Amino acid sequence: MQEKIVIVKEERRFLLKKLYQLQAAAEAESQLQIHNTKVQSAGHSPPSVSSESSSSAKKSSVKKRVSTDTPENLKVNSKPKKTMALTKTKKMVQPIPLDMTGRPVFPIVLGGPTVHSLGEVVSDRPDYHTEEFIFPVGFCSTRVYGSLRDPEKKCVYTCKVLDGGSSPSFEIVADNELDAPLVARSANDCHSLLLRHINNAVGIEVVNTQGRGPEFFGFSHPTIQNLIQSSPGTRKCSAYKWSKFEVSRSGEPPAEENDASLSFDALQRSIAFSKSHMRMVKMKEEQPEQMIRDSNASLRDLLMS
Structure with missing residues (x-):
């Protein structure tokens, strides 16, 4: 029984260690998903279906807004320095x-x-x-x-x-x-x-x-x-x-x-x-x-x- 108790304790420690590692990986993935959704929302807007004239006008305005605002939004929301910092922190x-x-x-x-x-x-x-x-x-x-x-x-x-x-x-x-x-x-x-x-x-x-x-x-x-x-x-x-x-x-x-x-x-x-x-x-x-x-x-x- 003592040997079984020791084995169970060791398995518990091992599972806790794996759980900590999975939690850290899940947090990193969630941050990347939030980052990607912000980039997509900044670069795209949903189309309107009210009428043909209004949709064409809105499409043209969307094109103008995308052409003028997308570079700035990408500069602000993409945050390339943060992603590069995450890759650089990896140690072999x-x-x-x-x-x-x-x-x-x-x-x-x-x-x-x-x-x-x-x-x-x-x-x-x-x-x-x-x-x-x-x-x-x-x-x-x-x-x-x-x-x-x-x-x-x-x-x-x-x-x-x-x-x-x-x-x-x-x-x-x-x-x-x-x-x-x-x-x-x-x-x-x-x-x-x-x-x-x-x-x-x-x-x-x-x-x-x-x-x-x-x-x-x-x-x-x-x-x-x-x-x-x-x-x-x-x-x-x-x-x-x-x-x-x-x-x-x-x-x-x-x-x-x-x-x-x-x-x-x-x-x-x-x-x-x-x-x-x-x-x-x-x-x-x-x-x-x-x-x-x-x-x-x-x-x-x-x-x-």
Whole structure:
């Protein structure tokens, strides 16, 4: 009986998620239908059948009105910018494996981040979401990046969203620095702390310290954002603006962005370039001094001879 109850609960969650998705699609279709009816009513008017003379006069007046008013009505009522904005908000998501109840199978590997838990949406506290992102408590992901001790070596970082009271708490922990987590009140600040540690460990600035927390944590990834948006409680997030998602036909995950603040390989290229540049600068600075020493030595040899 307990197994049956668990299965029924899972089916209920799955059906609720599908219901939310269908409601969103129905709202979009209704808006498009209202928009089309406004365009049709602006461009066409019903004919009159009272008499032949009146109908011909009205037809001519209708033609004049259509010829003069239709371009303006189309400009006002068609609203092409709104429809283009709707198409641009669509984000491509990659297909992920699902269990028999339709829930995602964890961990979800996305190329850069690997998501282990979506967490729970907190809708009664406004700081736990913005217009673009939702920060579920219990969200957990991992990512391979440069070590805090030696950025040229790989390290696995665990990224979490914790309950911080009125606002969420973001945490990044290295697998070799479990006792020294990086904690901040925003994902960008937390990621910025990590990048500053990387620069300090190398001794030169090899990466821009401007944080990209949502990308590093992974909750800005379209696939994860779609799953979080489909979670219970998101409808009550008043400030969040819903996005439209579409499954990628290729089925392949997008390539990791070539950014040294997110990719380990890009970080290694930045470190190698910065070190070679520093060596060249030192050689240029040392070259005049060496020339002076050589000239002094040759002058001394001439005097001695």
